[in-house]
Amino acid sequence: MLANPARKYTAFRPLPLPERQWPQRQLRHAPQWLSTDLRDGNQALPRPMDSATKLRYFHMLLACGFRQIEVAFPAASQTDFDFVRTLIRDGHVPDDVTLQVITQSRPDLIARTFESLQGAPRAIVHLYNAIAPAWREQVFGMGRDGVRQLAERGATQIRDMAQAQPDTAWQFQYSPETFSAAEPEFALEVCDAVSAIWQPTPDARMIINLPATVEMSTPNTYADQIEWMHTRLTRRDSLILSVHPHNDRGCAVAAAELALLAGAERVEGCLFGHGERTGNVDLLTLALNLYSQGIAPGLDFSDIDAVRQHVEDSIGLPVHPRHPYAGDLVYTAFSGSHQDAIRKGMALRQPDAPWNVPYLPLDPADVGRNYEAVIRVNSQSGKGGISWLLEQVHGLHLPRGLQQAFSHQVQHYTDRSGQEADAATLWQLFRQHYLHGQGRWQYRSHQQQQHGTQTMLQLVLERDGQAHVCSGSGESPLAAMLQALAVPLEITEHAGHPLGQGGSTGSICYVQLTHHDGRQAYGVAEDSDTQRAALKAVLAGVNMLAN
Ligand SMILES: CC(=O)SCCNC(=O)CCNC(=O)[C@H](O)C(C)(C)COP(=O)(O)OP(=O)(O)OC[C@H]1O[C@@H](n2cnc3c(N)ncnc32)[C@H](O)[C@@H]1OP(=O)(O)O
Numbered sequence: 058m059l060a061n062p063a064r065k066y067t068a069f070r071p072l073p074l075p076e077r078q079w080p081q082r083q084l085r086h087a088p089q090w091l092s093t094d095l096r097d098g099n100q101a102l103p104r105p106m107d108s109a110t111k112l113r114y115f116h117m118l119l120a121c122g123f124r125q126i127e128v129a130f131p132a133a134s135q136t137d138f139d140f141v142r143t144l145i146r147d148g149h150v151p152d153d154v155t156l157q158v159i160t161q162s163r164p165d166l167i168a169r170t171f172e173s174l175q176g177a178p179r180a181i182v183h184l185y186n187a188i189a190p191a192w193r194e195q196v197f198g199m200g201r202d203g204v205r206q207l208a209e210r211g212a213t214q215i216r217d218m219a220q221a222q223p224d225t226a227w228q229f230q231y232s233p234e235t236f237s238a239a240e241p242e243f244a245l246e247v248c249d250a251v252s253a254i255w256q257p258t259p260d261a262r263m264i265i266n267l268p269a270t271v272e273m274s275t276p277n278t279y280a281d282q283i284e285w286m287h288t289r290l291t292r293r294d295s296l297i298l299s300v301h302p303h304n305d306r307g308c309a310v311a312a313a314e315l316a317l318l319a320g321a322e323r324v325e326g327c328l329f330g331h332g333e334r335t336g337n338v339d340l341l342t343l344a345l346n347l348y349s350q351g352i353a354p355g356l357d358f359s360d361i362d363a364v365r366q367h368v369e370d371s372i373g374l375p376v377h378p379r380h381p382y383a384g385d386l387v388y389t390a391f392s393g394s395h396q397d398a399i400r401k402g403m404a405l406r407q408p409d410a411p412w413n414v415p416y417l418p419l420d421p422a423d424v425g426r427n428y429e430a431v432i433r434v435n436s437q438s439g440k441g442g443i444s445w446l447l448e449q450v451h452g453l454h455l456p457r458g459l460q461q462a463f464s465h466q467v468q469h470y471t472d473r474s475g476q477e478a479d480a481a482t483l484w485q486l487f488r489q490h491y492l493h494g495q496g497r498w499q500y501r502s503h504q505q506q507q508h509g510t511q512t513m514l515q516l517v518l519e520r521d522g523q524a525h526v527c528s529g530s531g532e533s534p535l536a537a538m539l540q541a542l543a544v545p546l547e548i549t550e551h552a553g554h555p556l557g558q559g560g561s562t563g564s565i566c567y568v569q570l571t572h573h574d575g576r577q578a579y580g581v582a583e584d585s586d587t588q589r590a591a592l593k594a595v596l597a598g599v600n601m602l603a604n
Pocket residue numbers: 097100130132133134160161162163166185186187196197207234270333
């Protein structure tokens with residue numbers, strides 16, 4: 058890299074727009090969506106999709122709720138042409154869905170495009186040509202007039218060919234490709250020239266689509282460019298203003314959102330941001346950004362993993378595990394403090410109250426994710442996450458002190474193994490540490506009598522493998538047991554609950570014992586009988602302190 062990059066790269070010059078309105082606005086409704094997965098997305102694949110894959114993808118897009126789908130560049134290849142024919146001929150396009158196809162401003166390509174659309178009830182014909190200086194000079198070898206005339210010639214041919222196919226309800230779209238790199242007044246001149254030819258009306262609007270073909274600037278600058286056009290375009294009430302951001306600087310989603318504030322009404326992009334180079338704007342992220350602000354996006358991602366799987370299988374590229382809303386890890390907390398906050402938030406959550414769970418901008422359940430994956434345990438995790446998993450999967454409600462004590466065991470395991478501890482491993486570790494049933498004292502049977510406030514307990518135990526009978530009394534069966542055992546211990550905590558998850562039945566009991574020398578341990582036991590579980594838990598605690 059250069060010590061002085063300014064020798065090679067020039068900063069993008071922002072457009073002065075002191076009267077800008079967009080920073081004061083808020084998004085309140087969803088835009089029109091155009092999926093260009095099958096065109097801009099497909100043209101950027103190492104191996105473009107075959108027709109069968111494209112057809113399945115088309116139906117997946119319909120199921121997500123897309124109503125405008127750019128399906129091909131029909132003049133580019135026989136495959137693209139045939140795909141459009143198949144969609145039309147075999148009746149794949151529902152009545153409320155419009156196909157869009159793209160063409161360069163070249164007479165043979167436009168003619169072929171119209172041929173592909175024969176018999177379509179509705180269609181959007183999308184004309185584009187690059188207008189920015191580098192393209193004018195290097196690609197077309199033309200001045201501004203030449204480039205404007207290129208657009209005008211294409212628009213005229215499209216108008217005339219559409220008139221010759223009156224059975225189709227046509228809508229026209231013009232993209233001044235490389236808009237964001239072009240001089241705004243020239244972009245305006247070309248767009249106005251095209252709309253002068255197409256003569257849209259408020260009832261039959263044409264689409265002006267302003268692409269950031271290459272993302273050149275910060276999103277606020279793109280928003281200024283959009284607002285500048287929005288407030289100056291001739292026939293504005295007869296236009297649908299659309300944006301088509303790419304993601305070269307990693308800001309396409311922000312650019313699209315600010316562009317919507319700046320007057321755009323429609324967004325073109327792809328699922329998961331596929332497309333040329335760094336991709337098109339990710340429509341799924343945009344839609345779920347709206348959703349998580351309480352705005353119905355008009356797209357349905359209730360089963361986000363199915364959509365992701367479909368896209369991955371179709372295009373042969375993976376979705377990143379940290380991809381917003383859809384990545385494998387995006388609802389998952391490994392770190393202790395995040396887990397603690399999520400667990401508390403989930404516990405306090407009221408079903409009808411606004412979503413307010415810390416660290417989770419969206420309820421994973423809304424996109425078909427379960428809560429199990431929300432918390433995963435590794436060496437960065439704390440007691441909160443560990444107990445959440447034991448609670449969710451095995452129905453254990455560990456007392457706080459036991460959570461702390463057990464988390465040390467888990468930490469030891471994860472540090473040593475370098476591995477994640479899933480719910481099954483945690484349960485195994487818990488059983489191994491607390492429910493192994495070994496130790497000096499073993500329970501055999503007991504009998505209990507009540508004399509006023511005093512409980513009399515007769516115990517048949519095993520001590521070091523030998524039968525041991527003893528008795529004691531106290532204000533509770535557990536106190537009576539400690540007396541019977543004649544150990545210098547106190548019960549400092551006692552909790553329990555029925556079991557019913559993870560294949561267990563009966564009750565589980567947790568008892569914290571404190572030795573007179575200050576040492577503490579938890580005894581845990583499960584049994585079909587609550588009383589027996591408590592007595593066994595005391596013995597387990599005694600065994601722990603004996604170790
Ligand atoms: C930003 C975007 O995503 S735009 C969409 C881009 N998508 C694609 O290009 C995928 C499909 N494209 C193709 O398959 C091919 O490019 C075809 C079939 C359309 C055309 O192929 P060819 O004519 O053989 O070659 P090629 O694409 O290199 O043509 C470039 C020519 O088109 C001209 N051209 C490029 N864009 C346009 C345009 N929008 N309008 C008119 N002419 C254009 C170039 O100036 C160049 O002209 P030249 O040959 O006189 O120098």
